[in-house]
Amino acid sequence: MAHKTYGIDFGTGTVKVYKKSDGIILNERTVVATVGKGPQQRPVAIGDKAYEMFEKVPPNIKVSFPLENGVISHMGDMISLWNFMLEKLSGKRKLKNADFYIAVPxxxxxxxxxxxxxxxxxxxxxxxxxxxxxxxxxxxLGLNLDVENSRGIMIVNVGADTTEISVLSLGGIVVSKLLPYGGNYFDEQIINYIRKEHNFVIGRKSAEQIKKSLVSAVPVDEKVTVVGRNVVKGLPGEVTVASSEIFPLVQGVFMTISAAVRSMLERTPPEIASEIAEKGIYLTGGSSWIRGMDQLVANETRYRINTTKHAQRTVVSGLGYLAEHPKTAARYSIPLKSTKD
Ligand SMILES: Nc1ncnc2c1ncn2[C@@H]1O[C@H](COP(=O)(O)OP(=O)(O)OP(=O)(O)O)[C@@H](O)[C@H]1O
Ligand SMILES: [Mg+2]
Structure with a gap:
C-alpha cells in the first residue's frame, strides 16, 4: 500500500509542510496555543492563528514557541503542535501509517x-x-542544484533563530556551521532598544514590522511608526524609529555572519572553493531577504551571491523532491523510527 508522504521543515519561526503529489500545503508560524497543564494540556490553535493570540490572550491560554535554535526546546508543547498539525493535515480521518521526512540542522x-x-x-x-x-x-535540492555531481556548493541559510553555513560536495556535507543568530535576534534587539531609548514597550509583531522596513545590512535612511505602550505614562501611543538608530544594533551580527562565511571559504579545499566561486554562494532562509544581505556577503567574500524569492521554501521544496523521488531519498535519509516494517 502506498503511504501518504510528508516533508516537514520545522523552522524556529515557521513550519512548512509538503505533501507528496500535492505540493506545499502548510506554511505557518511554529507556534502553539494550549489550555490546561501537564497530561491535561490540550492545543486550541497552532500556526498563524496561535501567533495572533500571542501578547493578547487570557491567562488560561498559553502561547508557546516550541523550537529554539532550530531544535525542539519544549517537548510537551512540541507534541501538542505535532498532534494538532497532523489533525489539520489529515482532515477528518486520523492520519495513520504516513511517512515523514523531517529537516534537521x-x-x-x-x-x-x-x-x-x-x-x-x-x-x-x-x-x-x-x-x-x-x-x-x-x-x-530545493534550489534545483545537482547535489550528487557538484564538486562545490555553498549555502547560507539565514532563518529565524539560526544561520546555517554549509559546503556540499558530491552528495555529501563537507562542513557545516550553525550560528545562533537569525531574524529573531534582530526583533529582540529592536524591542530592547525601543524600551530603553524611547521608553516604549512594543510587541514582537511590531518589532518584526520595523525589521522588515528598517533593518539593512548596508546603511539606509528611512523611518517607521508603530504602536506601543509608553512605560512612563503607562498609556498606549505611537513611536517612530529611524533606520540610523537600528543599524548600529544589528551591524555586529551581520559582521559575525559574513566573517563566518569568509572563514569557512578560507578552510575549503581549493578544488571545491573554485566551483563555489564559479557558481556563487546561495543565500536562503527568510532573513536572507534583509536588505543588503547579499551585497554585504559579496563585499566580504568577493564571491558572487545568488538570492531567491523562494528563500523560505527551499528546504521544504527539497524535502518535497525527496518525497517524490524515493531512490534519491534513500541516499540522504537518516532513519529515526520504524513503527512498522
Ligand atoms: N521580507 C523580509 N525581510 C526580512 N526578514 C524577513 C522577511 N520575511 C521574513 N523574514 C524573517 O525570516 C525569518 C523566518 O525565516 P525562515 O522561515 O527561513 O526561518 P525558520 O526556518 O523558521 O528558522 P530557523 O531556520 O532559524 O529555524 C523570520 O525571522 C522573519 O521575520
Ligand atoms: Mg529554517
Missing part, C-alpha cells in the same frame, strides 16, 4: 535527534517511517 546532536523520536512516538497518530534529512541537503 546538519550538526544536530544525538539528544536533539532523540527529541524528534519522542515527539513522533508519543504523538497520537502512529507513522509508518520517519526520516531525518540534513537541512543543507534539502536546501540544495
Amino acid at each position: 546538519a550538526d544536530i546532536r544525538e539528544v536533539d535527534k532523540n527529541a524528534y523520536s519522542r515527539v513522533v512516538s508519543e504523538g497520537e497518530s502512529k507513522p509508518h517511517k520517519v526520516f531525518l534529512i540534513h537541512k543543507p541537503i534539502a536546501d540544495a
